[in-house]
Amino acid sequence: MTRPLRSRPTLEEVAARAGVGRGTASRVINGGEKVSERARLAVQQAIDELGYVPNAAARALVTRRTDAIALVIAESEERVFGEPFFAGVIRGIGSALAEADRQLILVLAQASRRRGALDEYLTRQHVDGVLLLSLHDDDELPARIRAHGVPLVVGGRAGAEVDHDFVDVDNVQGARLAVEHLLGLGRRHVATIAGPSDMVAGHSRYEGYADAIAAAGVPVEERLVARGDFGQASGEEAMRALLAGGAVDAVFCANDLMAAGALRALGEAGLKVPEDVAVVGFEDAPIAQSTTPPLTTVHQSPEQMGREMVAVVLAATREPGTPQPGRMLPTHLVVRGSA
Amino acid sequence: MTRPLRSRPTLEEVAARAGVGRGTASRVINGGEKVSERARLAVQQAIDELGYVPNAAARALVTRRTDAIALVIAESEERVFGEPFFAGVIRGIGSALAEADRQLILVLAQASRRRGALDEYLTRQHVDGVLLLSLHDDDELPARIRAHGVPLVVGGRAGAEVDHDFVDVDNVQGARLAVEHLLGLGRRHVATIAGPSDMVAGHSRYEGYADAIAAAGVPVEERLVARGDFGQASGEEAMRALLAGGAVDAVFCANDLMAAGALRALGEAGLKVPEDVAVVGFEDAPIAQSTTPPLTTVHQSPEQMGREMVAVVLAATREPGTPQPGRMLPTHLVVRGSA
DNA sequence: GTGGTTGATGGGAGCGTTCCCACCGCTCAC
DNA sequence: GTGAGCGGTGGGAACGCTCCCATCAACCAC
Missing domain, CATH: 1.10.260.40 (lambda repressor-like DNA-binding domains)
Known part of the structure; x- marks a missing residue:
């Protein structure tokens, strides 16, 4: 030496x-x-x-690529890490990036208080592309990032106005699937427990419900629509409200947690599932398998969503400036005991 | 222009x-x-x-620092992201790094199948330091990383043989606290539902239990020790086994989830908590507040653990080659309804 | 006036790569 | 025999920054 x-x-x-x-x-x-x-x-x-x-730095200096992709989590982190859905997405992102030999840089937007620092970081000088995970529609972060000219892909569309550079589960189709199944079972009074309307998953799953009901030639009845906040307690409460509103023989819930709540409320009311009331959830979360009866639900693959996000952002880095078409991931119904 | x-x-x-x-x-x-x-x-x-x-690359090239810290998650990711504990640690790491103007690079060890690639990445050429989050004792990853000469800090000691460069909750002290509390309440037959002995949290919380029992001048009875896998169902089962074994008027559970299971088993057996049997958990997870009765438990702060890990790894980057003393984080008892 | 000190400045050198171009020795076609 | 073509090669230049040193003006003490 x-x-x-x-x-x-x-x-x-x-x-x-x-x-x-x-x-x-x-x-x-x-x-x-x-x-x-x-x-x-x-x-x-x-x-x-x-x-x-x-030496990564020396290489990056001349190639002008960092081989790093930032994952920006705008949501409050407790939430993100708590939900199995997000965990799945992150897992998908992680493995897809590893396969492509890219690094995953995790940016917790809440943590970096100085918004200027965040803006400065999400630049070509630092990362090749950005993935954004957020639930709410109102965020102005996407616009700021795009302004830097960095490829950006949003997971779960942040605002309906954008029709490119996003990946999302096809919520409308999934909800339709669920409701059609219930109608196919001969149910007449199909209710829904919808999610918050300021989240895409909330309003678009409701949209699918309404679509399917309308397609069956039945008017959407006000009394058959309740809203929750995706939490179990809110599902329980919403179910009680629906039961108080009149005859119900089926419920489509915008997620599994609320469906679990609904099951509990139905049990307390002395109603049998699926005999008296059929229940369908959305998400196919782990909890769907441990309820009694096990939950019939719309399956989505968070992992695949993560992988697709990576595919889109990498495509975007290859053709800078070209908006990538958004991708809608199909869902399918998993029939278990509750419907 | x-x-x-x-x-x-x-x-x-x-x-x-x-x-x-x-x-x-x-x-x-x-x-x-x-x-x-x-x-x-x-x-x-x-x-x-x-x-x-x-330009980060140009700067890194001359300063020989990347201002990036890797967080390696060796655990199966479902597990890590699912548990609120890990979510908290990550949040702490994220905010501490943001404050120090460092970037968080997330490495999902499972995802990068090629172990060679991982090794190559965790080098001074790419990151200034490495944080490792793992539950099990048997991992040989730490040794491999250290071999590269990169500062490494392990969260939750990976193997008792290492007495430096780690941050962990003081499990022994916490468990002792819990058991002393139960003894102080005048309980005579204090049982424990321990975790797997191949995880630090498992054996060291048991150690604290045994310490406190012995310190009280009472012999540790075999029949008062049951084991679970940290899952709720296992806690339920273990509680049933304990009840079948003879008189029990208090239980210290190695985590809150098993404690919740124990509560359920006690309820089914027609026993009142805390009157007949007092229950103490460990972790102060969200679930501790929603059980009936609310769980008395040992509070730990995952967020602080994350922050400490960052503090230690940054200290290590400042004095390369010098092992940093490990840090044990104190816990305290949160008394709620169950004991 | 002289010499030393101090605050402020400009710019050369060098960090470790990749890119690109010049070049070498062969082979093959004519 | 000559020239074109081609697989293979070496090394200069450049990427954008920080570090450091030489330099300069201003000021002070003697």
Whole structure:
């Protein structure tokens, strides 16, 4: 060892040891063409012997790519990490990025209080693209990020006005599926427990419900619509309200947690599921399998959503400036005991 | 604009616009001394006008610091994101790093299948330090990371053999607190539902239990010790087993979820809490507030744990090669209805 | 007046890559 | 025999920044 132990070996040293030029060594590392087998082997061996690891900064400086993608979580973090849905999305993002040899930079928007710092960070100088995970419609963050000219993909559309660069579950189709199933079972009074209307998952699942009801030639009755906040307690309460409103023989709930609440309320009211009232949820969350009876629900794949988000953002980095078409992920019904 | 719109302005351009040299401009940006007010203002204005953002790669190349800290999650991700404890730790890490102007790089160890790739990444070439979150004792990852000479801090000690560079909740002390409380209440037959012995939280909370029992001059009875897997169902089952084993008037559970299960089993057995059997949990998870009765439990702060991990790893980056003393976070008892 | 000190400044050198171009030695067609 | 073409190669230049050193003006003490 002639050089100080502290500093890691450079490409130059690898090349020297392999008895080739810097250019050739670089070509070997980056899988370039036009390298003789002899040179390739020599370089490979030198790399192993020296324990060479390419310097990311130097590479980024010249290629103008950082190979890093930021995941911005705008939601309050308790929420995000608590919900299995988000956990799934993050898992999907993580594995897709790993496959593409990109790094995942997690930005908790709440944590970085200084909004200026956030803006400065989400720049080409730092990341190749940005993924945004948010529930609410009102956020102005997307616009700010886009203004920097960084590719951005939103998971769960943040505001209906944007029709590109997003990935979302097809909530409308899923809800329709659920309601059609209930109608197909011969149910006459299909109610819904909808989510908050300021969240996409809230209003679009309601939209699907209304669509399906209308398509069946039945008018949507006011008394058959209740609202919750996606929490279990709110589902319980909403169910009680629906029962108080008149005859109900089926309920489509905008998520599984509210459906679990509804099941409880039905039990307390002495009604049998699915005999008296059929229940369908949305999400296919873990809880759907542990309710009694197990919940019939609309299955969505958060993991796939994460993977798709990555696919879209990587596509966007390849064609800068070109908006990528949004992607709607299909859902399907999982029939269990409750309907 | 004389230069192409695509490329962002460089420091050189900022300097030129401000009518100063590159060095002076750099000094202004990095809050250096010895800059006249006049120069500072001129540079500041130029930065604003041009929308200048420093290039991270170029900076990292010369400073040899990336200002990025990797958080490696070795656990299966479902687990990590599901548990509120981990969510809290991550939140703490996120905010502490943001305050220190460091970036959080999330590495899901499961996702990056190629273990070689992981190793290569966790190098000074890429990150300044590594945080490792894991539950199990057997992992050989820490050794591999340390071999690269990168500062590493483990959250929740991965193996008792390491006595430095870790941050953990003082499980032993917490458990002792809980048991002392029960004994102080005059309970004679204090049982425990312990966690898996291959997890630190499992065996060290049991250790605290045994300590406190022994300190009270009572022998630890075999029949008063049951084991669960930290899940609610296992707590229920364990409680039933304890009841079948003889007189019990108090139970210390290694976590709140198992305590919730125990409460259920006690209810089914027709026993009153806390009158007949007092119950104490560990964790102070959200569920502790929603059980009936609300759970008396040992409070720990995952968020603080995250913040401490950051503090330790940053300290380690400042004194490379020097092992940092491990930190044990104190806990305290939160008395609610169950004991 | 002289020499030393101090605040402020400009710019060269260098960080470790990739990109690109010049170049080398062969082979093959004419 | 000559020139074009091609696989393979070496190394200069550039990426955008920080570090450091030389320099300068202003000021003070003697």
